[in-house]
Amino acid sequence: MDIDGVEKLIRPELRTMRGYDPVEPIDVLEEELGTAIVKMDGNENPYLCSPRARQVLSSFPYYHIYPDPLQRNLRTALSGYTGFPEKNIVCGNGSDDLIDLVLRLFVRPGDEVLNCPPTFGMYPFTVSVIGGVLVNVPRVEGFSLDMAGIRAAKSDKARVIFIASPNNPTGGLVSYEEVVELLGMGLVVVVDEAYFEFGEGSVSELIADNANLIVLRTFSKWAGLAGLRVGYGLCHETVAEYFLKIKQPYNVNVAGEAAAIASLEDVDYIRANVEKLRSERDRMSSELSVIPWLQPFPSSANFVLCRVAEKHGSGAITTAQRLRDSLRKKGILVRFYETPELRDCLRISAGRPEDTDALVTALVEAWNDA
Numbered sequence: 620m621d622i623d624g625v626e627k628l629i630r631p632e633l634r635t636m637r638g639y640d641p642v643e644p645i646d647v648l649e650e651e652l653g654t655a656i657v658k659m660d661g662n663e664n665p666y667l668c669s670p671r672a673r674q675v676l677s678s679f680p681y682y683h684i685y686p687d688p689l690q691r692n693l694r695t696a697l698s699g700y701t702g703f704p705e706k707n708i709v710c711g712n713g714s715d716d717l718i719d720l721v722l723r724l725f726v727r728p729g730d731e732v733l734n735c736p737p738t739f740g741m742y743p744f745t746v747s748v749i750g751g752v753l754v755n756v757p758r759v760e761g762f763s764l765d766m767a768g769i770r771a772a773k774s775d776k777a778r779v780i781f782i783a784s785p786n787n788p789t790g791g792l793v794s795y796e797e798v799v800e801l802l803g804m805g806l807v808v809v810v811d812e813a814y815f816e817f818g819e820g821s822v823s824e825l826i827a828d829n830a831n832l833i834v835l836r837t838f839s840k841w842a843g844l845a846g847l848r849v850g851y852g853l854c855h856e857t858v859a860e861y862f863l864k865i866k867q868p869y870n871v872n873v874a875g876e877a878a879a880i881a882s883l884e885d886v887d888y889i890r891a892n893v894e895k896l897r898s899e900r901d902r903m904s905s906e907l908s909v910i911p912w913l914q915p916f917p918s919s920a921n922f923v924l925c926r927v928a929e930k931h932g933s934g935a936i937t938t939a940q941r942l943r944d945s946l947r948k949k950g951i952l953v954r955f956y957e958t959p960e961l962r963d964c965l966r967i968s969a970g971r972p973e974d975t976d977a978l979v980t981a982l983v984e985a986w987n988d989a
């Protein structure tokens with residue numbers, strides 16, 4: 620069979636589907652741009668992982684043995700960190716893996732999944748891959764949820780709603796009351812707390828009375844382990860059993876598991892870095908807020924979304940995109956979105972003080988050149 624024949628066998632909806640827009644690897648970029656990179660586009664942790672995690676990885680004796688499919692040691696360590704019993708915890712190959720598991724557990728082809736853009740792109744991406752139907756309920760003024768819109772959009776085919784809190788890329792939190800209201804709608808409510816450590820509060824205590832609540836977290840952001848891919852979910856024990864049943868048996872690899880456990884033994888070190896990033900996020904926000912053509916939105920995460928004024932009237936290429944491109948030439952990476960509601964925005968990850976200083980100087984130069 621030639622490739623045309625093979626393509627005819629591919630699910631038609633996947634042939635036309637738009638792929639996920641990932642960030643590029645640092646070595647590829649360094650080579651392409653010929654300069655050192657200031658990485659403010661991936662919400663990663665510039666303070667690296669904990670020294671204890673690094674040390675455990677260098678002396679780990681069991682790389683030749685498969686991981687524990689029941690993730691016992693990691694779940695025990697997470698139980699200490701979260702206060703939830705092991706039976707309510709399940710780990711994934713990043714929280715992306717848990718997003719995929721949620722959809723595979725609850726959504727059949729044709730079932731609906733509610734999504735509140737602008738938000739994390741993995742939700743629509745994974746819904747498409749599993750053959751679900753995405754129902755978008757855009758956020759309203761100030762990027763808060765359109766609760767009336769969600770109520771109106773929820774049909775009998777709706778199974779799951781995803782809410783990131785703090786939301787990526789807008790930075791705001793969902794309120795406790797909103798989550799309670801969503802839980803009453805007869806859906807599985809996924810509250811994605813990937814940036815929980817940078818914000819204030821969690822809705823996880825609602826799991827005790829709501830078996831339809833799943834809270835997702837990750838080691839990628841606060842613990843500096845994005846490259847090792849470790850996330851986890853907190854949920855009712857029966858839901859956790861289903862996840863354990865349907866997941867790939869070895870979804871968390873031994874290096875990720877060892878590094879995550881070591882990180883939890885080094886929590887004070889990591890929390891000190893989280894504190895530095897929180898205060899640098901706030902300093903960056905206030906520096907950006909005095910620039911007349913930038914409007915930073917409040918953030919409870921490790922990034923700040925900024926609206927950029929149009930310098931030359933709106934055109935095919937927005938000023939935000941021009942700024943992203945000129946910053947990139949100088950080796951400073953920030954996130955730009957093609958979607959209509961964010962085409963005039965940049966998302967900038969919190970960095971070290973010297974990163975913020977380089978960013979602000981380069982932004983002003985880029986605006987003058989734009």
Ligand SMILES: Cc1ncc(COP(=O)(O)O)c(C=O)c1O
Binds near residue numbers: 712837845
């Ligand atoms: C809201 C949100 N959820 C989940 C993730 C993915 O986390 P992980 O690296 O654990 O897959 C991200 C990463 O950017 C995110 O912004």
